[in-house]
Amino acid sequence: MAATLHDVARVAGVSFKTVSNVINNHPHVRESTRAKVEQAIRELGYRPNLTARSLRSGHTGAITLALPQLSLPYFAELADAVIEAAAKCGLVVLVEQTGADRDRELEVMASPRLKMSDGLIFSPLALGQEDADLIKAEVPIVLLGERIFGSTSDHVTMQNVTAARTATEHLLDLGRKRIAVVGAHEGEVIGSAGLRLRGYREALEARGIPYDDGIVAYVVDWHRSNGAAAMHDLLDRGAQFDAVFGLNDTLAQGAVRVLQEAGFRVPDDVAVIGFDDLDETRYSLPTLSTVDPGRTEIAETAIRMLMDRIKDPAGMPPREVETAFQVVPRESTVGRAAAVPA
Amino acid sequence: MAATLHDVARVAGVSFKTVSNVINNHPHVRESTRAKVEQAIRELGYRPNLTARSLRSGHTGAITLALPQLSLPYFAELADAVIEAAAKCGLVVLVEQTGADRDRELEVMASPRLKMSDGLIFSPLALGQEDADLIKAEVPIVLLGERIFGSTSDHVTMQNVTAARTATEHLLDLGRKRIAVVGAHEGEVIGSAGLRLRGYREALEARGIPYDDGIVAYVVDWHRSNGAAAMHDLLDRGAQFDAVFGLNDTLAQGAVRVLQEAGFRVPDDVAVIGFDDLDETRYSLPTLSTVDPGRTEIAETAIRMLMDRIKDPAGMPPREVETAFQVVPRESTVGRAAAVPA
DNA sequence: CCAGAGGCGTTCAACGTTGTAAACTCAGCG
DNA sequence: CGCTGAGTTTACAACGTTGAACGCCTCTGG
Numbered sequence: 001m002a003a004t005l006h007d008v009a010r011v012a013g014v015s016f017k018t019v020s021n022v023i024n025n026h027p028h029v030r031e032s033t034r035a036k037v038e039q040a041i042r043e044l045g046y047r048p049n050l051t052a053r054s055l056r057s058g059h060t061g062a063i064t065l066a067l068p069q070l071s072l073p074y075f076a077e078l079a080d081a082v083i084e085a086a087a088k089c090g091l092v093v094l095v096e097q098t099g100a101d102r103d104r105e106l107e108v109m110a111s112p113r114l115k116m117s118d119g120l121i122f123s124p125l126a127l128g129q130e131d132a133d134l135i136k137a138e139v140p141i142v143l144l145g146e147r148i149f150g151s152t153s154d155h156v157t158m159q160n161v162t163a164a165r166t167a168t169e170h171l172l173d174l175g176r177k178r179i180a181v182v183g184a185h186e187g188e189v190i191g192s193a194g195l196r197l198r199g200y201r202e203a204l205e206a207r208g209i210p211y212d213d214g215i216v217a218y219v220v221d222w223h224r225s226n227g228a229a230a231m232h233d234l235l236d237r238g239a240q241f242d243a244v245f246g247l248n249d250t251l252a253q254g255a256v257r258v259l260q261e262a263g264f265r266v267p268d269d270v271a272v273i274g275f276d277d278l279d280e281t282r283y284s285l286p287t288l289s290t291v292d293p294g295r296t297e298i299a300e301t302a303i304r305m306l307m308d309r310i311k312d313p314a315g316m317p318p319r320e321v322e323t324a325f326q327v328v329p330r331e332s333t334v335g336r337a338a339a340v341p342a
Numbered sequence: 343m344a345a346t347l348h349d350v351a352r353v354a355g356v357s358f359k360t361v362s363n364v365i366n367n368h369p370h371v372r373e374s375t376r377a378k379v380e381q382a383i384r385e386l387g388y389r390p391n392l393t394a395r396s397l398r399s400g401h402t403g404a405i406t407l408a409l410p411q412l413s414l415p416y417f418a419e420l421a422d423a424v425i426e427a428a429a430k431c432g433l434v435v436l437v438e439q440t441g442a443d444r445d446r447e448l449e450v451m452a453s454p455r456l457k458m459s460d461g462l463i464f465s466p467l468a469l470g471q472e473d474a475d476l477i478k479a480e481v482p483i484v485l486l487g488e489r490i491f492g493s494t495s496d497h498v499t500m501q502n503v504t505a506a507r508t509a510t511e512h513l514l515d516l517g518r519k520r521i522a523v524v525g526a527h528e529g530e531v532i533g534s535a536g537l538r539l540r541g542y543r544e545a546l547e548a549r550g551i552p553y554d555d556g557i558v559a560y561v562v563d564w565h566r567s568n569g570a571a572a573m574h575d576l577l578d579r580g581a582q583f584d585a586v587f588g589l590n591d592t593l594a595q596g597a598v599r600v601l602q603e604a605g606f607r608v609p610d611d612v613a614v615i616g617f618d619d620l621d622e623t624r625y626s627l628p629t630l631s632t633v634d635p636g637r638t639e640i641a642e643t644a645i646r647m648l649m650d651r652i653k654d655p656a657g658m659p660p661r662e663v664e665t666a667f668q669v670v671p672r673e674s675t676v677g678r679a680a681a682v683p684a
Numbered sequence: 685c686c687a688g689a690g691g692c693g694t695t696c697a698a699c700g701t702t703g704t705a706a707a708c709t710c711a712g713c714g
Numbered sequence: 715c716g717c718t719g720a721g722t723t724t725a726c727a728a729c730g731t732t733g734a735a736c737g738c739c740t741c742t743g744g
Contacts, residue, residue: 076418
């Protein structure tokens, strides 16, 4: 059985509260007492019982991260960043997968398990704007992503519109005129797809290029196979284009694959840019141009906001932060010579 | 403030222990009392305080999963599988990243945080055979991977040797005679690299083909860039081969990329097989033949073993389980027509 | 030499739950 | 009409920790 404060106290010949004081670096502990206690701690290999500490103190030192699925590379890299950022603050991370299922997303917020952590970083994929009122839990929440705005929670997002606009401009600047889009969502306005499509349209508009729905391919999911299918669809209907904006990297990779199979050279015949800066985009053939949405900054900001909120739940109005982004030109738009090296 | 048993008891007009009995489905609670209590629970929106329950009961309902890094696709998919398997058993998963750093791997086992969970599923990458004695913690451990054998912990592994042998045989069966290896580790015997290389050698030996170190490329890490560099290395030194066994999928993908850049057709000129069955291998160009190491089975077995061990820590001797594997022939070895569809 | 101040350590009461054991209720029965 | 015993409910003591409040000791200043 593990040693407790009482055991240490007995060995050190002091009261168990004094041991607690030593451990918590309370002032007013004589050096000699401290030494005695520390000796006893070492001797017994004492380690504090964090569960008891949590019960007494009301916080656990853990946070929950709820996201759709780790096998989606974007979320895996996001989770990596969040766990690293949390570790820097001495927090440990409980990961819940929702599978992008509405009921599971709601359940994450409702489950008593959530109270085993001090706060929730939540990236919903099934809940939407109409559910803003349902975003609440017994612990502070920081929302990630673009599916819900104006809830009473803090929120960290990437600059979808501006970044997508800049990505599109990157293609326009290369002299491309007919830029197809892969991955739009039917009727969506907010949400990553809607916002990125808006950025695309803004870029066209600013250059006086008419928007052509004929070169916009709609999909349901954002997996590689959907990108491939969408590109098939474009080619099948004889769409004419000299560039593709994949609304995320996996879509873009699926599209590249189909383009290459169909005999198009990337970027010579068709330039392709994605969005997310997944690690793997550095290694595909060609390497994929993309937008780095500032994942580390997203994670660190989310952790910081959550810690603020844990410290003082009502201390400030809900905040909304947009992180800095960067277009990363690689081979799939600028060719081998000009590309950023891996 | 959240309601407690006492609050519910007051509203229901019973003692707080009766409320506890209702919640825990104790027998001998009169139906009318149960109804009264349940009504009060609903009324107050009572939810049990899991921290207090943990303190009292001694277990938390959480387990820790320690692995190198989620941004490595293999571990992301492993984590996905473990979290799903745990969820099926009502367990929640705390994810720790070690960054394949020896000190952090040791710290995971030593940290008092570990006691916030009931057990540890641990996939070490820096610790090795010589550290078998250091594998211990205050909670039961199930080891994953092939870096440490014969510790006193339960252990789940894939059949590296046999699977690698079968993968090699797959290439031999296609008539390939000179099979290069990408990703060997200098001097390694156990560990994924060592075991898979052994399987490769066994396959050659069984067919009377001499082993040629000249077509084995050594690397330090198992990232895509290392696979690319290794393939560059092979080509630079004029190695002759008609197939490549990438000791994992990312290495194989890096190798494919370099082969294609160098003008080789895959699989016509060079057939390539990887190992791990990452999701993305289904979508590369060409789709990558690989070995499915039974990730779901690994995860479910690990969870089951851990739960056994939590229930009865010394109830049985340490167990070692090897999961079933399967070679998945895709385009990179058998070409478009014969490949398993995505 | 004594009072007051402040450093140091202690006691006591929580935190919210569950296990143990005792106590109460109410038939059924002698 | 009280005893027995099964079925219910309750009181109490943990689990291991921290915070509040108190008291003791020593040191300083009058």
